[in-house]
Amino acid sequence: MKQKRFLKTATPYFFVLPWIIGFLVFTIGPLIFSLIMSFFDWPLIGSPEFVGFGNYIEMFTKDEQFKKSLVISLKYAAIFVPLNMIIALFLAMLITQPVKGVRVFRTIYYIPTVISGVAVSILWGWILNGDYGVLNYLLSLIGIDGPKWLVDPAWAIVAVIIASAFGVGSMMLIFYTDIKNIPIDVYEAANLDGATPARQFFSITLPIITPTILFNLITSIISSFQQVTLVMLLTGGGPLKSTYFYGLMTYNNAFKHHKLGYASANAWVMFIIILILTALVFKSSSAWVFYETEAGGAKQKKGGKK
Amino acid sequence: MKKKLVAMLALTMAATLAFTGCGKKEDGKTADGKTKVRFASWDTAEDADAQQAMVDKFNEQHDDIEVVLEAYGGEFDTKIAAGMGAKDTPDVMYMWNYPAYAGGLEPLDSYMEEEGEGYKDNFYETLWDYNSLDGKVYGIPIGFTTHALFYNKDIFAEAGIDEPTNDWTWDDVKEAAKAIESKTGKKGFSFQMKPDPYDYEMYLWSNDAAYCDEEGNLDGNLNSDKSKEVFQMFQDMAKEGYAVATEKSGTDEFRAGSTGMYVYGSWSINSFNEDGLNYGVVDIPAFKGASHDSVSILSSSGISMSADSKNKEAAWEFIKFWTSEEMNKERIGRELPVLKTVVETEGIMEQPEYVAFYTMLEQSSGYTPASFIIDTWSELSSDLSLSFERVYNPSALEDVSAVLDEAAAK
Numbered sequence: 001m002k003q004k005r006f007l008k009t010a011t012p013y014f015f016v017l018p019w020i021i022g023f024l025v026f027t028i029g030p031l032i033f034s035l036i037m038s039f040f041d042w043p044l045i046g047s048p049e050f051v052g053f054g055n056y057i058e059m060f061t062k063d064e065q066f067k068k069s070l071v072i073s074l075k076y077a078a079i080f081v082p083l084n085m086i087i088a089l090f091l092a093m094l095i096t097q098p099v100k101g102v103r104v105f106r107t108i109y110y111i112p113t114v115i116s117g118v119a120v121s122i123l124w125g126w127i128l129n130g131d132y133g134v135l136n137y138l139l140s141l142i143g144i145d146g147p148k149w150l151v152d153p154a155w156a157i158v159a160v161i162i163a164s165a166f167g168v169g170s171m172m173l174i175f176y177t178d179i180k181n182i183p184i185d186v187y188e189a190a191n192l193d194g195a196t197p198a199r200q201f202f203s204i205t206l207p208i209i210t211p212t213i214l215f216n217l218i219t220s221i222i223s224s225f226q227q228v229t230l231v232m233l234l235t236g237g238g239p240l241k242s243t244y245f246y247g248l249m250t251y252n253n254a255f256k257h258h259k260l261g262y263a264s265a266n267a268w269v270m271f272i273i274i275l276i277l278t279a280l281v282f283k284s285s286s287a288w289v290f291y292e293t294e295a296g297g298a299k300q301k302k303g304g305k306k
Numbered sequence: 307m308k309k310k311l312v313a314m315l316a317l318t319m320a321a322t323l324a325f326t327g328c329g330k331k332e333d334g335k336t337a338d339g340k341t342k343v344r345f346a347s348w349d350t351a352e353d354a355d356a357q358q359a360m361v362d363k364f365n366e367q368h369d370d371i372e373v374v375l376e377a378y379g380g381e382f383d384t385k386i387a388a389g390m391g392a393k394d395t396p397d398v399m400y401m402w403n404y405p406a407y408a409g410g411l412e413p414l415d416s417y418m419e420e421e422g423e424g425y426k427d428n429f430y431e432t433l434w435d436y437n438s439l440d441g442k443v444y445g446i447p448i449g450f451t452t453h454a455l456f457y458n459k460d461i462f463a464e465a466g467i468d469e470p471t472n473d474w475t476w477d478d479v480k481e482a483a484k485a486i487e488s489k490t491g492k493k494g495f496s497f498q499m500k501p502d503p504y505d506y507e508m509y510l511w512s513n514d515a516a517y518c519d520e521e522g523n524l525d526g527n528l529n530s531d532k533s534k535e536v537f538q539m540f541q542d543m544a545k546e547g548y549a550v551a552t553e554k555s556g557t558d559e560f561r562a563g564s565t566g567m568y569v570y571g572s573w574s575i576n577s578f579n580e581d582g583l584n585y586g587v588v589d590i591p592a593f594k595g596a597s598h599d600s601v602s603i604l605s606s607s608g609i610s611m612s613a614d615s616k617n618k619e620a621a622w623e624f625i626k627f628w629t630s631e632e633m634n635k636e637r638i639g640r641e642l643p644v645l646k647t648v649v650e651t652e653g654i655m656e657q658p659e660y661v662a663f664y665t666m667l668e669q670s671s672g673y674t675p676a677s678f679i680i681d682t683w684s685e686l687s688s689d690l691s692l693s694f695e696r697v698y699n700p701s702a703l704e705d706v707s708a709v710l711d712e713a714a715a716k
Contacts, residue, residue: 044387045409129553132562151499151553152701238500240695240702255384257684258406260391 034264042261055265065241065249066266070273072157073246077224080161084220085213088168092175093201106176113169121233124163125150128234153242156235160243164230171216178212179205210289218278225274246270340372341620344396346389347375348382353640360636364627371620373398395612397621398628401445402607404437405678412611413442417622428645430664432671437608439678445608446629449641451571452602452666453508455479455591459584461566465489470567472589472665476539479567479591480548486566487548496565497540499551499698503690504677508603508670509536513593517676517690524686529707529714536593537697537706544698551698560585571605572642572663579659587662589669601673602666607641689716 013020038055040048059066095106112120127134130148139146149159182205190200228247231237237244237252250270254263336342347357354377361375376396378385383403389395390410401407418426426434433447455470462469465486470478483494503517510516515532518524527533543549552559556568561581569590578585590600609628611621627633634643635652642663643649654660677683693713696704 045390045407148700151699153699154701236500238695239699241692252688255387256688258387 034267037261038264038268040261042259042264044258044260048261051261055262056269058262059265059269065244068241069244069246069249072242072244073225073227076157076161076227076245077221079157080164080224081217081220083161084165084168084171085216087165088171088216089175091168091172092179093205095172095176096179109172110169112166113173117167117229118233120163120166121230124159124166124230125234128159128163150235151239153240156239156242160231160234163234164224164227171220174212174216175209178209182208207290208292211291214281214285214289218281221277221281222274225270336372340370341617343371343373343398343617343620343624345373345375345624346382346386346396346399347377348379348400349377350379354379356636356640360628360633364624367627368623371623373624390612393614395614397612397615397617398624399610399612400448400607401610402605403677404439404444405681405683407610408439408442408444410613411444412613412615412618413444414446414611414622414625415443417625418443418446421626428647430644430646430667432604432667433606433608433644435671435674436604436606445610446625447644448607448609448629449637450604450606450644450667451573451642452604452663452670453505453569453571453590454587454602454662454666455567455569455589456560456578457567457586457588458560458563458565459586461486461490461492461563465566469586470588470591472662474588474591475594476591477594480543483543483548483566484546490566492563493548493550493559493565494567495543495549496552496556496559496568497543497549497698498556499553499700500691500695501698503687503694504675505603505605506690506694507675508590508601509540511601511673512536512590512599513596514598516673518679520679522676522680524714524716527714528690529710534706534710535595537694537710541697541703541706544700545703551700572660575659576639585659587659589662589665599669600666601670603675604667604670689713 037048039050039052041051041054042048091109095102095109099105115123128149130136130146130151133146133149135149136146147155149155186204187200190204195203226247227245228251231243231245231248232251235243237248246266247270250263250266253259253266345361347354349357354375357377358375361373365372382400386395386399386407390407395410401411404411429447430450433450434443436450437443437445437447455474457470459469462482465482466489467482467485470482479495486492486494507517510533513532513536515527515530515536517528519527540549540551544551550559550565552565552568555570556565557570557574557577559565560568560570561574561578561583563583590602592598592600609625611618611625615621629644631645631648634641634645634648637643638652638654642660643652643654649655649664655664677687680686690713693709696702696709697706
């Protein structure tokens with residue numbers, strides 16, 4: 001009897017067990033392990049040595065590159081996140097229009113997301129080449145002498161941002177599904193009241209999709225800080241370390257310079273920065289994110305008055 | 307509730323243990339009692355397939371040993387590093403970065419001695435400089451490339467000037483490059499804007515300089531007059547317009563026929579031949595004021611044994627096979643043979659595109675790259691790379707002397 005009851009309560013856990021094991025072994029385990037490592041001078045070969053907060057102290061007091069890379073990553077995030085969201089939203093609006101062949105466009109816009117990051121990097125390496133790149137060729141057609149994108153430190157970060165905007169597809173898709181979910185009668189009513197398309201967008205579409213905007217904002221902040229593949233393959237952190245992103249610095253410290261403890265400390269600082277930024281966004285969200293379920297009552301009342 | 311949690315935890319723990327348990331069971335033996343040798347390679351795709359075929363051949367010849375190829379590809383360094391950290395390194399592995407990994411590798415001198423005198427001597431002398439550390443051999447050479455001067459014969463014909471020879475100095479290169487630029491509008495010479503500091507030291511050696519002395523001091527070496535002369539020469543060539551600093555290796559520009567000359571390893575010979583490019587290869591030009599002929603860096607690969615290996619006898623057996631004449635012949639087309647006898651019997655020196663690489667190999671003996679001397683090379687290399695870029699990047703072109711003094715003072 002007792003055994004039966006145990007089985008009954010335990011059954012659900014059996015079902016989620018594979019996931020729990022995966023989570024413990026591949027996520028929580030390494031996470032905790034890296035925190036421990038960050039307090040050690042952990043060389044590749046030989047035995048680790050406990051240094052307490054040594055790695056963190058070194059990072060904030062001695063390592064010039066730490067500050068530089070952090071600024072580069074912040075700069076990248078500050079430009080990339082809003083730009084990416086605007087492009088994604090714009091494309092999402094386009095592909096919700098009832099135009100012939102819209103499915104084809106939807107596929108075209110989404111394809112870059114499916115391509116592996118490595119291929120994208122190589123592709124953009126060719127497109128952005130200063131001397132025979134397609135981009136500069138196109139610019140030359142309209143009389144602009146394009147910069148040496150990947151050689152001029154002033155332009156390299158712009159080049160990286162352009163290349164990363166290529167992967168806008170998944171965000172576009174999320175916006176798209178949400179916009180599609182907005183009931184058509186809302187727009188019909190607005191139309192009858194004589195609202196222009198722009199007015200409809202700002203007064204109906206945008207407020208309704210704010211939860212999705214919040215989601216995309218957070219995920220893109222996180223991913224912009226974690227950006228490694230693209231810069232590693234496209235610019236290698238150069239020219240003149242102008243695109244030496246924080247993530248790349250961490251990677252190089254670990255796998256190129258073999259300072260595993262120091263790199264773990266780098267990673268944890270990044271984790272905390274992301275955590276703070278995410279928390280700030282969440283805090284602010286109550287002011288601008290609109291949840292239908294929460295506001296439902298109030299809205300109905302308003303409608304009733306009219 | 308508490309009970310549930312305990313049950314859940316217990317279950318997870320048990321399952322985790324069961325999973326990790328699997329990995330520990332083996333003790334260097336396969337199921338049928340053969341000695342198992344794990345062999346890690348960095349090759350992928352066709353190269354890895356070719357290696358698998360050769361491994362199969364070895365396994366057929368040996369009843370008591372089974373070699374398992376682990377093709378790590380681009381993850382090679384990460385995996386070897388992780389393996390050494392966890393004391394779970396493959397028994398045999400490809401190797402080039404000895405300074406970083408020597409701590410986990412088995413010195414091979416005593417193994418070689420048992421093979422007799424002739425064994426070591428059949429390899430080109432210079433190769434041992436690059437497969438040893440502190441006087442101990444850690445890897446048996448597999449392949450190498452030196453660098454040499456490639457030139458486009460069509461461009462030289464178009465400009466109506468004599469083709470380079472092995473006796474050329476950099477002054478000759480400058481003259482030819484100027485002539486090419488003025489007569490064809492193409493760039494005469496190209497060099498890398500962001501050269502790998504490891505490779506670049508060869509120019510310093512060629513001009514009687516080096517990054518550091520035997521103790522690893524940069525100051526007075528990296529920023530010596532002889533060293534600055536080298537950097538200044540390349541920068542001037544770019545400034546004066548007949549040479550170009552390329553974003554990548556310069557191979558693309560050379561293949562496209564937009565530059566007349568460049569210095570590079572043997573890596574792209576196959577693709578040049580496929581393209582039908584009309585090119586020639588000669589020794590790296592010498593510096594006029596230097597006391598000796600030009601010197602090349604070696605990019606070399608070897609095969610090493612893990613210090614933790616439980617089956618060292620079997621591992622050595624495989625290493626011997628892998629570095630034998632037969633295997634050297636097998637690898638022609640992918641690697642330059644490292645055995646003198648193979649170079650002779652296969653007539654490698656009769657193929658004009660390869661001769662320069664062997665001449666450079668023979669005249670480059672006795673130099674130790676800074677990466678073998680300086681413990682923190684990996685970080686220094688990043689710093690140097692940045693310094694070189696500041697000198698050669700067309701948006702920077704900073705003063706050579708100031709940049710090198712700053713780099714040496716660090």
